[in-house]
Amino acid sequence: MGADGRLLAAAVLTPPSATPAAGPHVLWAARTGLRCGPRTLGRTLRYLDATEAGAPPGAWTLEFVGVRPDLTGRGAGRLLLDHVLVVTPAAHGLYLTTADPANVPLYRRFGFTTLRETPLGPLHVTSMSRPGR
Numbered sequence: 001m002g003a004d005g006r007l008l009a010a011a012v013l014t015p016p017s018a019t020p021a022a023g024p025h026v027l028w029a030a031r032t033g034l035r036c037g038p039r040t041l042g043r044t045l046r047y048l049d050a051t052e053a054g055a056p057p058g059a060w061t062l063e064f065v066g067v068r069p070d071l072t073g074r075g076a077g078r079l080l081l082d083h084v085l086v087v088t089p090a091a092h093g094l095y096l097t098t099a100d101p102a103n104v105p106l107y108r109r110f111g112f113t114t115l116r117e118t119p120l121g122p123l124h125v126t127s128m129s130r131p132g133r
Contacts, residue, residue, distance in 0.1 A: 008071060009080040012064040013088060016057075047125065050118050051097040054127045058092030081110055085130075093132040099123040 020028070033041040055061055062084070067076045088094065096112065098104065104114070104126055112128040119125075 009067040009076045010064070011062065011066075011080055011084050013084065013094075014061040014063055016055075016059060016092065043121065047097075047099070047120060047123070050120050051125055051127055054097075054115060055095040056093055056115075056129050059095040059129060059132075060088055060090045060093075062094050062096040077106070081106075085110065090130075091132045094130045095127070096129075097125050097127050099125050101126070104128070 029041060029045075032044060036044075065077060065080060065084075067080070085094075094112070095115075096107065098107070099120075101124065107128050107130075110130065112130045115127045115129050117124060117126050
């Protein structure tokens with residue numbers, strides 16, 4: 001949190017083999033479909049279907065990393081990733097996907113390597129992993 005009480009950056013991780021229960025998954029799909037439309041929901045589901053099974057066994061999944069727009073390019077993302085890598089008990093490593101090619105060099109600097117690249121409509125999804133400690 002910043003001095004103003006606003007969130008500076010956030011990361012979401014999923015532990016190994018975690019899958020949402022059917023109820024929350026259906027609610028998520030319904031909310032996404034209503035708020036973003038069926039086309040966006042379909043693209044999101046295709047993205048997840050194409051990438052979720054690629055995680056190495058036992059690896060945590062880094063689902064999301066975000067930095068407040070006014071802090072972009074000022075090191076907040078690096079600090080957050082440094083913290084995530086230190087505190088996550090990822091004995092079998094971390095896994096992530098990105099559809100933004102600009103993110104790949106950043107993740108490489110943190111020890112992630114490319115596992116595969118998956119074309120998905122207009123997107124080019126890069127799956128990456130980082131070995132465990």
